[in-house]
Amino acid sequence: MTTPVLQAKGLTKRYGRVVAxxxxxxELYPGEILAVIGDNGAGKSSLIKAxxxxxxxxxxxxxxxxxxxHFRTPMDARSAGIETVYQTLAVAPGLDIxxxxxxxxxxxxxGVLGSVFRMLDRGHMRAEAKRHMSELGVATLQNIGQAVESLSGGQRQAVAVxxxxxxxxxxxxLDEPTAALGVKEGNRVLQLIxxxxxxxxxxxLISHNMPHVFEVADRIHIQRLGRRATVITxxxxxxxxxxxxxxxxxEPHQRLPPDTAASKDVDGGDNHNGCRLRLTLPGLTLYPGGDCRRSSSVRAWVTRAVSAPPDRAISWARSPAASIRWRAWRRLCRCLRRALRSFRRPLTALRSSGSSPSGPSSCRIQSRSCRAAFRIT
Known part of the structure; x- marks a missing residue:
């Protein structure tokens, strides 16, 4: 079996009660591109920093x-042969390439100029920089001595890569190398990778751009809640x-079935009425459209596809208790909106007439408006 070039086992980092x-x-194997994806706060950047x-x-x-x-500083990792391009690029805009x-x-x-007077060999550094840029196919740079602040976003990323x-x-x-780049510059960076x-x-490669990940990655490491969920291709x-x-x-082992294959019911039975399960969550079942029926096996409202057109949006339903709470909340919001509108109308009329809203007539108007607003039909 091939030995991984870089391997991490059981890495843990805590900040107080927060577990990053x-x-x-x-595991990273020789000659591959391993993409690391995950939601915000999944621990991707913390893993790479470690x-x-x-x-x-x-x-x-x-x-x-x-x-x-054991790496104590980034210089220890660099001396071991690990180079990192962070999301902030870490380039000096005032210096040249x-x-x-x-x-x-x-x-x-x-000689003496370097050891005693500490003079830099700028000619050799520029020649080596030009050679490295040409090896990566970066031919859009006019002058290797121009300042980085005059380059575009894709060219700056090319310098960091x-x-x-x-x-x-x-x-x-590489941490988010195409995050702030356009389509053309992003494709150029992918070619550099x-x-x-x-x-x-x-x-x-750490990225949130799924098309870029699936275009260049050989394997995909999925990070979730600070740990590895699974590795896919x-x-x-x-x-x-x-x-x-x-x-x-x-779940990592769960595969979403294709649209042409009929799946089984939530409790593992046979398919009913040709319904095709698309996604199952705790207390929520999604089907590709259809009418809402009661499922006694899971005691939840599910949606079954009964002669639903293929272009119909996915329909869904909550559990009965959640639906009651949702309807009560919507009714309360409607009453509050009606109250605000009823208060606004008499005040607007009084302002337009120039009278003060502090008299007894205005109080009667407002009280009638409040009663009318909170009357539930």
Whole structure:
């Protein structure tokens, strides 16, 4: 069996009573793109920070090439060959492209000029920066010495990816690389990610963009509530199934059936009237349209598809108690809206006539309006 390049076992991180990472695992194999997806607050960024040394986990183990490592700072991870591009890019806008690529790794001139006078070898750094950018296919840069603040969003992202690919000898981690980019620039960054993978470097990609994830990822790690829910592939699962697992609407082992296959009832019986189950939640059952009938097996209102057209929207129904509460809440809101409208009309009439609303006639008008507003028919 292939040994993972980077592996995490039982990582845990707590901030008081808040659990950011709850025993999460991760495996990254050579030459693959592993996408990490999850809802907000699922612990994706905390997991990546723990792998890149920006965060020290409370418990758990991290293995690099089969050997256990302990990262105390991001420099420890960088020296081990793990490069990370954070969501904020971490580029210096006032510096040029070459200075950003060698940021923290500046090369000095040989001899006395570098050791004593600490002069930088800018000519060599610019030549190496140009070579790295050309290897990744970034040919839109006019001058390697231009400031990063003059570049577009996609070009800045390309500089950050090129820096990680130039010095990352083991793993490249990308946190939301296409979050603030347009369609054209996002596709360019995706191509850069493929080029990094083709060079033999495994990539961890964190993204909320499902089309981008299913386009470039080899495997998809789904993070939920601080731990790994499951690992899927774009060939085995669809986008809707991945979102259902990510949000907790479906179990990791549960597969949503296709529209052409009839499924079974909630309690495991045969299908009834050709209804096709689309999604099942606690106290809520969704079918692709139809009339509402009582299901004694689960004691909930369910919707069955009885000769429903295929383009009909999914219909749903709550449990009886929830439906009663919902109707009572809507009736209360309607009464409040009527009261506000009834108060507004006499006040508007009094303001337009120029009289004061403090007389007894106005009080009688308002009291009649209140009684009329709260009368339930």
């Amino acid at each position: 990472i709850d025993g999460s695992d991760l 792998l890149s040394g920006a965060l020290i986990p409370d418990s758990g183990e991290i293995f690099l090439d089969g050997k256990q490592v 070459a200075d950003n690529l060698f940021l923290g790794r500046e090369e000095r001139k040989p 090129a820096r990680s690919a130039a010095f990352g000898s083991k793993v490249v981690i 493929r080029d990094v993978r083709d060079r033999g470097l495994p990539v961890i 774009p060939k085995s699962h669809s986008m809707s199934e991945a979102v259902a697992i990510m949000t907790g609407a479906a």
